[in-house]
Amino acid sequence: DRGSVQNLPKSYDVEYLMPVSLGTPAQQLNLDLDTGSSDFWVFSTLLKESMINGQTLYDPNTSTTSDKMEGYTWKITYGDESYSSGDVYIDTVTIGDLTVSTQAVEAAKVVSEEFTADSDNDGLVGLGFGIINTVQPYKQKTFFEKAMPGLDSPVFTADLKAGAPGRYNFGYIDDDAYLGNITYVPVDSSDGFWRWVSPGFQVGSTGSFNSTRIHGIADTGTTLLLLPDGVCEAFYSQIASAEYEPSQGGYTFECDDSTVPDFYFGTDNGQMIRIPGSYMSYSKTDTSSQRCFGGMQSDSGVGFTIWGDVALKAAFVVFDQGNEQLGWAEK
Numbered sequence: 001d002r003g004s005v006q007n008l009p010k011s012y013d014v015e016y017l018m019p020v021s022l023g024t025p026a027q028q029l030n031l032d033l034d035t036g037s038s039d040f041w042v043f044s045t046l047l048k049e050s051m052i053n054g055q056t057l058y059d060p061n062t063s064t065t066s067d068k069m070e071g072y073t074w075k076i077t078y079g080d081e082s083y084s085s086g087d088v089y090i091d092t093v094t095i096g097d098l099t100v101s102t103q104a105v106e107a108a109k110v111v112s113e114e115f116t117a118d119s120d121n122d123g124l125v126g127l128g129f130g131i132i133n134t135v136q137p138y139k140q141k142t143f144f145e146k147a148m149p150g151l152d153s154p155v156f157t158a159d160l161k162a163g164a165p166g167r168y169n170f171g172y173i174d175d176d177a178y179l180g181n182i183t184y185v186p187v188d189s190s191d192g193f194w195r196w197v198s199p200g201f202q203v204g205s206t207g208s209f210n211s212t213r214i215h216g217i218a219d220t221g222t223t224l225l226l227l228p229d230g231v232c233e234a235f236y237s238q239i240a241s242a243e244y245e246p247s248q249g250g251y252t253f254e255c256d257d258s259t260v261p262d263f264y265f266g267t268d269n270g271q272m273i274r275i276p277g278s279y280m281s282y283s284k285t286d287t288s289s290q291r292c293f294g295g296m297q298s299d300s301g302v303g304f305t306i307w308g309d310v311a312l313k314a315a316f317v318v319f320d321q322g323n324e325q326l327g328w329a330e331k
């Protein structure tokens, strides 16, 4: 079996949403595929009015195929301090013509203000490893773990694009979606994340390669690229107008600064992925000034590097759960 679904970036590529069908008759919601977490949760009719702001709600009571998991609850907090919690139902879920008939659907009763404010986002499909699913008393499998046994190949792929629709594929690799070869690197899933080691980086096409092992996770649910301080300094030192602005919470530079270099990160045996300098202008810091918040920021508060959307949209990425490895290709 296999599946394929288009993903759509929100403004500034802050997140990517995909249509998902839940229940019978089908209720279509727009969800955020997040490889940095492992809960499948949705805005639901169980929420208080004050927490809803235009989102589409999953109503388990009108689905003829939903079953409430009595006594089961969930509560999750994300790296950006956003959170949600609620009850659990079993129901049928279809993503891109791939159906899981008994998915644990976590129906939200409480969501934090960040989720309430994001009116286009109806919930998350966590595609990290099930070990970090938050459902109590017994953790639940992710959508991919439920689908995996029936798939042609135990992989899903992420093709995120800058300011354009991309695609998530399940169960197969589309050889027309990338250039050259896919380079695979081993993944350590013991903390539930797609964690891997990059051998180093290079700033600009004429820069030298810096051999320094960078431990990090591939996280479609995080917008930016969060790297060690030394890497950020090496990058921003090449941008004439760049400075670290604590008041803005990170590195900024003049949006029209023509000296913004490309950034390359190593995957394995000499392969590098090139992130165009244009991906590093994340957003205007405020209406008046012409300064932009950098797409690369420090990972100092987090503990390890996060290869978020700014990096992932430069590559074709294979999340190979069957072999616990990540595949990287240019596109």
Ligand SMILES: O=C(NNC1=NCCC1)c1ccc(Br)cc1
Pocket: 034, 036, 037, 077, 078, 079, 080, 082, 193, 217, 219, 221, 222, 302, 304, 306
């Ligand atoms: O929460 C994380 N990723 N997903 C999402 N962020 C915001 C909403 C969804 C996350 C995961 C691991 C580390 Br380390 C830091 C952050």
